[in-house]
Amino acid sequence: MSTPPPEFDAVVVGRRTVARDVDVFELAPADGSRAPSWTPGAHVDVLLPMGLEKQYSLCGSPGAGAWSIAVLREDGGHGGSRWIHENLAVGSAVRVRGPWNHFGLAQAERYRFVAGGIGITPLLPMIAEVDARGADWTLDYAGRSREGMAFAQVLASFGDRVTFHAADEGRRVSLASLAPGAGEAVFACGPKRMLDELEELSAGWPAGALHMERFEAKELTEPVLHQSFEVELMLTGTTITVEEGQSILEAASEAGAFVLSSCREGTCGTCETVIIEGEADHRDSVLSPAEQAANDRMMICVSRAACPKLVLEL
């Protein structure tokens, strides 16, 4: 398993509202050092006192020394974002881990960014980078209303590169119209329905043109193997049996292997594990189809074996 990023105590050094129900929190190491630098598309884990871990994309400047995350207050779900909004003020302490990046900016001649709601956050630093490079780009930014669209003012300063699609103004984005041409890349982040539609459309696009980050897991596919299978844990020096209905993560943890995990639903990438031998049954929402086909790593919280035995770097 590759070395996990650092986990440390942070302190909130800034907080500001950037849209209705969306606040940006700036987090700096509590020991006065600089927060690790990162690359556009990266996210961090915020470890909340009730045992919840939440992933947030970094949306400030990569070398700033403090991390900026934009948190949409949602009253449903597990209550993590509500807790952050109600409890974190300047001076508050919070435990964090990161940065991780499973959504890196690939080279392209032209970039088409597509954001749905709070999905704008990982795209914002990407836009800053490609714009600074002088690359050609556009953004289609969809939301329920302008007031709820974070960073709308900053983005409006880019003029006609950015198209806002506010549903309450009767403007909806036509995803089919975003088909990339040769040399173009599409980077998208937003709600599940939007990303599912883009993924479907991308079947007719140049291979590898679509890059997405999901906050919500895709529907889990039926396992290729319903019965149990074996996994050799190369570093732990043991072979375990993963039962039907059990995850590799659970079985490996029970066997004493060191495995870091966070979302446990295949979206965050924390449990990414190197495959030494065997074929994985990829069921995650992190790896692209090409990355899954490469069969060199897998998310062991949801992915299983497509063969009787896997050998993993665990």
Ligand code: FES
């Ligand atoms: S723990 Fe998040 S992808 Fe496995």
